[in-house]
Ligand SMILES: NC(=O)c1ccc[n+]([C@@H]2O[C@H](COP(=O)([O-])OP(=O)(O)OC[C@H]3O[C@@H](n4cnc5c(N)ncnc54)[C@H](O)[C@@H]3O)[C@@H](O)[C@H]2O)c1
């Protein structure tokens with residue numbers, strides 16, 4: 044390539060990679076796969092090596108991708124937080140060893156020990172502990188030089204100790220680094236919940252963890268249940284001489300360390316570790332994208348030093364994304380509870396990363412157009428960091444001559460209504476909310492769902508049966524069901540019929556905030572429903588609220604306000620609510636909760652055990668709404684310990700010792716009634 048062309052290509056790569064970096068680190072979105080990103084990076088690095096005077100200062104090869112957002116205070120790192128050099132080839136691992144030997148002037152016979160660790164696909168974090176062992180700060184990598192202080196969010200992570208317990212005095216400065224992740228199981232749970240709430244699904248655990256760490260509401264962060272693994276210890280003065288000892292020290296201090304790290308005596312053992320984990324890593328509870336290899340001895344690490352972007356004593360070996368090639372048999376267009384239409388590719392079954400893949404996500408119309416997808420096409424399917432397989436490319440040269448292009452339907456595949464596309468949104472939806480079967484069934488499923496009305500036994504299958512028999516067309520119909528209706532359903536006997544009826548009956552006691560959530564108003568998830576119920580203590584108050592009044596509530600923005608207004612403007616919804624009122628659903632907060640505002644007068648409460656009338660969150664809210672203060676542990680300042688079933692023994696004991704008054708939930712409710 045001549046210099047002119049190189050210059051053009053370099054400028055183009057710098058611009059594109061900087062753009063992907065911003066999308067990835069700031070917006071937490073991957074527009075291309077990590078593998079493609081790394082290939083472009085590699086191309087840039089090679090060009091820059093060939094034309095060293097064309098290395099721009101803003102080149103992504105020269106700096107760490109920055110996560111700075113200006114939404115959190117920034118903190119300067121005492122030691123820069125760098126990235127890692129990476130490779131996809133085992134040959135380059137051997138070259139890595141050769142470079143180290145040359146740099147340190149070691150003979151070929153001199154053994155070099157390495158520590159191998161799994162490269163966890165999450166977000167790096169730096170934890171600073173003070174000399175008494177208390178967690179002082181949690182800071183993101185930022186641009187490597189300064190990061191963002193996300194301490195309140197970090198404190199929600201259960202496995203990170205708020206205090207290091209140590210018999211020996213701690214060094215004056217303790218910094219621990221690690222990776223914040225979402226486990227695959229937790230990621231799936233969150234997405235199930237989002238599907239229930241009709242919200243767009245998260246793409247993958249890494250980007251979700253990164254986005255979660257940057258939320259402004261630590262309570263929401265806590266709800267998402269992040270995890271953490273630590274793998275770095277920096278202290279002043281130094282207390283260990285090698286990386287392996289550092290990992291041991293972290294374990295002694297009860298920091299979460301991965302049990303799979305291994306001390307390898309030479310590069311061959313490193314390569315075996317790499318091979319050993321290539322497939323086994325899929326069984327781990329979290330996602331990994333490779334292996335990190337670190338020179339064990341600290342004195343050697345120090346001599347090797349760092350480049351502007353990464354240490355010379357470590358390298359990441361990344362596994363190529365596993366890919367399979369198969370044919371596209373069909374595309375189905377699924378209609379969800381909110382009417383959103385999602386295209387899903389039906390593939391000829393093929394093995395990929397140890398599972399049989401038969402379906403792949405196609406996201407939306409734009410994605411299908413970008414792929415230029417045709418029925419019968421040979422397609423490449425990848426599972427890289429994404430749980431749901433993706434079609435990454437079409438093998439156009441193998442396309443059958445008469446192949447028809449995949450076109451997005453103009454009408455709903457379920458009810459035939461013309462589809463609509465919201466301006467600025469990629470997704471199409473079916474506007475026929477009241478008659479489109481999957482939307483009706485989806486709303487009833489959402490209503491019956493555990494965290495909403497919690498109607499036990501009323502799942503997807505039974506709802507489909509009730510719907511197909513014409514017994515239920517909306518949520519209010521559930522309350523008109525008779526024993527003889529249910530008895531005629533397949534699989535129902537006397538007993539199961541009674542159980543279902545009493546589960547439906549029981550749902551009449553579900554408190555108002557959950558009923559509000561169960562109604563399935565778009566954008567009104569669990570948290571928003573609670574906030575709304577607090578400010579508008581009855582459904583009538585909410586119905587009468589203007590857009591402006593709604594938007595005065597913290598956390599309620601224009602989108603939510605519009606959605607609530609639209610819901611109540613539909614007469615069918617108003618009629619439905621009237622029916623729910625007649626059957627006796629809770630459509631307002633209990634009287635005592637909004638009259639007796641300050642009866643508890645600042646008294647300090649601790650709660651323990653499980654309660655029959657409230658969830659853990661609800662009892663805390665209840666106390667606070669009545670002017671009490673809730674603390675998490677019993678001390679001499681505690682006035683009351685409220686005990687439910689199976690209270691914590693240590694709390695009870697402490698309360699008894701300190702003479703704290705112990706009361707039941709019933710007594711608490713009575714106190715608030717006076
Ligand atoms: N898809 C995209 O659009 C896009 C954009 C930008 C970056 N990326 C991905 O991010 C990579 C660059 O990110 P990076 O600079 O954070 O480098 P990196 O992720 O390749 O490696 C460095 C990071 O690995 C993490 N890590 C996990 N386990 C570790 C362990 N045991 N020891 C040490 N570190 C460990 C640390 O957070 C560390 O900061 C790219 O190679 C690419 O894969 C993707």
Ligand SMILES: [Zn+2]
Pocket residue numbers: 378455456457458459460473474475479480
């Ligand atoms: Zn429809």
